[in-house]
Amino acid sequence: MCRALYRRHAQCPWQELWTAGFVIDLCGLAGVGYAVVVLRRTIRQNTYEPVMEDWLWHVTIPFISYTALIVAGLLLSSYPMPSLFCIGAVMIFAALRRYPQRLGYSDLCRDRALSSGRKESGLT
Structure with a gap:
């Protein structure tokens, strides 16, 4: 949601x-609100015990980002270059954070397609 809003307004x-x-502040506020929702849901659920990596990647790093x-939106008019x-x-970190998940999913789909193709052709 924030990425789509940012893309639309970055070109204005x-x-x-x-x-x-x-606009950047609104995206940040929405993201912090969502990070708080994720934190609350992570604490409340009972079926899975989150490990350190879960806390880091799904709660801590998004909240910091x-x-x-x-902060960058608030300082944009005063200090444009650092902001x-x-x-x-x-934005780069958000893209890199999602890339291994997408790559792993595409590899999984490719492996499934290859294995189903081998079974149909009788090679295995």
Whole structure:
């Protein structure tokens, strides 16, 4: 959701930097709110005991990233260059964080397709 909102508004011809910072702040606030929801659901559930990696990747790092977006949005009009680097770093990190999951899923689908193709052809 935040990524789509950011993409739409990043292409707008902003007259003032504070308006762009306001949209970035909204994305950050929505992300922090979602991170709090994930935290509450993680604490409440009983079927799985989260390990350190779960806490790190699904609660801590997203919360820090969205908080960095809020800070960058607030400082965008005063310090545009560092703020833009912070926003870019958060966006790159978000993309890299999702890449191994997508890669693993595509490999799993490919392996399933290959194994089903071998079974049908009688090679196994």
